[in-house]
Amino acid sequence: MDQIAENLAVVRRRIADAAHVVGRDPAEVRLLLAVKTQPVDAVRAALDAGADLLGHNRAQELVATGPGLAAPGTPAHEMHFIGHLQSNKVNQVLRWAGCVQTVDTLRLAQRLDAAVARRVAGTENGAGRNGPAVEDDGGASPLDVMVQVNTSGEPTKAGVDPAGAVELASAVGALPHLRLRGFMTIGANSPDVDVVRASYEALAQVRRDVLAGGAPGTGDATELSMGMSGDLEIAVAAGATMVRVGTAVFGARPPV
Numbered sequence: 001m002d003q004i005a006e007n008l009a010v011v012r013r014r015i016a017d018a019a020h021v022v023g024r025d026p027a028e029v030r031l032l033l034a035v036k037t038q039p040v041d042a043v044r045a046a047l048d049a050g051a052d053l054l055g056h057n058r059a060q061e062l063v064a065t066g067p068g069l070a071a072p073g074t075p076a077h078e079m080h081f082i083g084h085l086q087s088n089k090v091n092q093v094l095r096w097a098g099c100v101q102t103v104d105t106l107r108l109a110q111r112l113d114a115a116v117a118r119r120v121a122g123t124e125n126g127a128g129r130n131g132p133a134v135e136d137d138g139g140a141s142p143l144d145v146m147v148q149v150n151t152s153g154e155p156t157k158a159g160v161d162p163a164g165a166v167e168l169a170s171a172v173g174a175l176p177h178l179r180l181r182g183f184m185t186i187g188a189n190s191p192d193v194d195v196v197r198a199s200y201e202a203l204a205q206v207r208r209d210v211l212a213g214g215a216p217g218t219g220d221a222t223e224l225s226m227g228m229s230g231d232l233e234i235a236v237a238a239g240a241t242m243v244r245v246g247t248a249v250f251g252a253r254p255p256v
């Protein structure tokens with residue numbers, strides 16, 4: 001598990017170096033650990049080494065590891081959902097995640113909004129949206145969300161088209177039980193650095209367009225969640241405020 005602490009330090013250094021190259025403050029870039037397939041012990045080792053932000057992309061795993069990561073003595077942390085969210089999993093995900101980064105249709109946003117509303121009304125038993133450190137507040141506060149944008153145009157990737165992103169962000173911002181925090185993308189899967197960079201710059205452009213549009217409920221949409229183990233430097237250069245890293249910290253995942 002010392003290896004995890006060591007890897008974490010290497011990744012933090014990569015983020016800091018990448019920020020310095022473009023004159024950014026490294027503190028502007030948060031590190032989210034993508035913990036899919038990792039046993040709770042490995043995740044806890046990362047938390048003990050100072051990680052404070054985790055992301056799950058499978059609802060089933062999120063629910064399975066939730067109690068273990070809520071156990072007494074676990075360092076406080078935030079949990080985000082970063083995978084495709086099926087509508088029948090909304091309530092489970094809300095129970096364990098404080099932010100859903102993968103809103104790419106108005107329909108999903110409306111389902112999330114309705115689920116939070118039910119919780120506010122007290123008919124749903126949603127708990128620790130911010131991990132073990134947060135008491136159940138009865139669901140009075142809105143759920144943080146991001147709009148996922150398909151900036152690469154790759155048909156296998158989820159996300160709203162950049163051309164439709166402003167409209168979706170405005171519609172999400174108008175929902176009373178959601179708080180739009182920003183935008184998320186999975187970068188282009190290409191060996192060509194320019195192609196990858198273009199996909200990250202496209203997300204930064206979406207944020208500019210949305211903030212310039214000034215629609216109600218979009219003023220807090222400042223986050224850019226982009227960049228992974230292999231390309232985080234490119235994302236930081238393009239303005240990432242959150243990089244999502246798995247293998248560079250935990251090692252290669254077993255094939256699923």
Ligand SMILES: *Cc1c(COP(=O)(O)O)cnc(C)c1O
Nearest residue numbers: 034057082228229244245246247
């Ligand atoms: C797994 C995952 C990551 C991290 O990918 P690595 O290449 O392992 O760093 C980032 N984002 C999402 C949505 C993921 O599912």
